[in-house]
Amino acid sequence: MSATLTFLGATDTVTGSRYLIEADGTRLLVDCGLFQGYKLLRERNRRPFPVEPASIDAVVVTHAHLDHTGYLPALVRDGFRGRIHSTHGTAELSTLVLPDAGRLQEEEASHHRRHGTSRHDAPQPLYTEEDAHLALEHFAPHPFDEDVSIGGIRVRFVPAGHILGAAQLQITADARRVHFTGDLGRVDDPLMRPPRPLETTDVLVSESTYGDRRHPGEDPTAALGRIVRDVTGRGGVVILPAFAIGRAETLLLHLSRLGESGAIPEVPIFLNSPMAVDGSEIYARHPEEHRLPPDQFRAMYRLATLVRTVDESKLLNLRGGPAVIISASGMLEGGRVLHHIAAYGSDPANAIVLTGFQAGGTRGRALEQGERTLRIYGRDVPIRAQVHVLEMLSAHADAGQIVDWMRTAPQPPHAVYLTHGEPPASDALRIRIRRELGWTARVPELAQTVDLSASL
Template sequence: MENSVKIHFLGAAGVVTGSKYLLETAQKNILIDCGMFQGIKELRELNWNNLSVHVEDIDLVLLTHGHLDHVGYLPRLVKQGFHGKIIGTAPTLAIAEIILEDSAKIHEEEAKKANEEKYTKHAPALPFYTTREAERTIEMFQMKPEGKWIELTENISYRFQYNGHIIGATFIELDIHGKRFVFSGDIGRNNDYLLENPKKPEWADVLFIESTYGNKLHPKEDLDDMLSEMITDIIHKKGNLIIPSFAVERLQTLMYILWKLYQKNKIPNIPIFVDSPMGNNVLEVFKHFPEWHKLSIEEYQAMCNHFNIIQSYKETWETIDDKRAKIVIAGSGMVTGGRVLTYLQQLIDEPSTTVLLVGYQAEGTRGRQLLEGAHEIRFFGKYYPVKATVKHLESLSAHADQNDLLDWMGDIKNIPEKVYLIHGEPTALDAFRVKIKDRYNWNACIPKLLDTETIVL
């Protein structure tokens, strides 16, 4: 153990969600990310299992960013005996706090509803974690700066590096006895509406790289024209344009794009409602950390003033009852939960409704079902016919595509001794493996869930 690092692939190995990678060393045991599995039932059920390692022996958690599939398992980790520090950049921890508190509240509400309406086989249904458990986890957060090496021990240091994707997101460089381990986290895109271009690693002995879009290029879509056309159609039909949105980054990007369209006279002053308590909180994170994004405080304020920000569930129902043509942006992005379910439950069976999907839809989610043309969809134990028009914008993804991923690796000066492809579905992983071999002549491997690997130092 003294001269090696043992890697445990505890999540996002062979699948897109549940990022967790444990590095066991003689001095420190370090967990990179601690995410929940999302998507198909088989994956979601894994969340209820205790980790296959000694949790009490984990010394610290380093977070690449605040998304649920990278932080959502933290309260369960604490419940299983983790008592170290959870470390990330300031905006990452602010986002993680919002997401964990919101997630805990949803878990509690869903368990209560399932028990009251008896659409559960569990007696009783329990929340995945409670608000109190989330709060106890948040107390263990510790902020560290971006771009600066932090010494853990005499032989172990780490650094967070700006990575685009969402506010606060980074890739992580770990130096262990002179060998550099690089964890890509989720890599953002160049020329993002709100964020700067990702930084790039310059050295990697062991590289862990996400492959969400390892087999795809984002289409060159004319967003202005497509959205203008959809909005004109909605006004004509006196209908609703419902946009299920991720609360972090996607919602703020949509707000920015729609505000700019109005400014450029490309759309009329149609009422636009933003219904995402979590999204509202994330807007505050943008306000508090202006150095992490491109918007000036004046632009930020003008943009927010253009929207009707919904503050209560009562206002949600008032918006549904509002007969005007309108746009509603509501969480969640894969239609797995959140306020968007209330709108779709009431409006998805109306031909005047358009549902616009604006990001990656994981296998097993309602978003993926809609994308694939489902004729009915299940909410809260009942089926509803899908009579709405379903559209998809692929170019708004916050993830790097295949070209971006290859470009991100392009400044690495050495040939890594190990390249692990993670955070992707099987077809994306394999296509990316072949592409890396063609471009760089590096041999990449695709670890499976619960695999272990030993790196000799």
């Protein structure tokens, strides 16, 4: 019986990572993420899962971001009973990410019911915080480089950089080697170590988030410092929307270096994300995965006032500047940062700094493209604050870094499939791989199934 690979997500978007490998009577799901951004994509989360959850033998996940893990609570609630395999770092971070996602969905649904701001009579969360805790009971953590046997399929987790616990996956099914990049980190990331070079594989499934661009060459510390000096110098507030896991740590690192060098004034810096605060403790337990010595790591967190409670968060919206506020979510799709945008976004003395990829259909993408009115909790908020985009702060490899990483392979794979990219990015990377490496690369369609044996 041949092995097959079906693309259940991340084929026309950066989000919704989901792949199904079937071999030797085993069904293995690789990642189980949420679709984010455009309404058309988000509505996919509400549809029945394309494969009966109870029929899936196991799940393996590359890392803890919601576009790779965020549907797991619904999968378990709807009948999945197997194990969820991950690295130790991913399992630990998931204890923060998944319950937080369920709680935010419950809060958003409750808000819409109270204020009548949904077109649904009784809006419901996709899943609850309790669903998330039940899903966490299925996690089975593993160290990097350990072979994990799942029926007739073998899996190995390989460091990917990007965030703590992030892994590339080396999967062997029916004697075919399939390599998933997950989200590939950068060789020049200031926090995380670089991804391990590509080993020999038959089929490569690669992300292509930045497949059509190169990160700006400007020093991110200097760029951030210039904004902080300018805005706080006039008494303004700098709002840094940040993914609570990974990006918050990177921003604190840059700010601590700026403060130590005297490149920014002594102004209050607030980390308003309980998940990011808790995540710092997990990063501290895994020094082998990042570049920072313990003393620098501790100094980084002494820099900021850690905000945990809702009341403390509300007070930030009343205190004014000068100040710097780091808060989730990074694409302005939910969380406490929306309240800060609503409070400070209409004042031209302030600034909003976008620090990572903004998926199509998100408020972050709208701001990036010049929109200056955001719909937040049922009302239109005018944005007169400065908007800056610091793309060089992304934790994803850019097009050149992806191709350079591919060059490390001892021999070309027989087939490359490009996912996790919007169509222009995926297709640009496909062309570049063909021209520069001479490899066969394709951009798969949603629900497309390929015979891994036929790929050889």
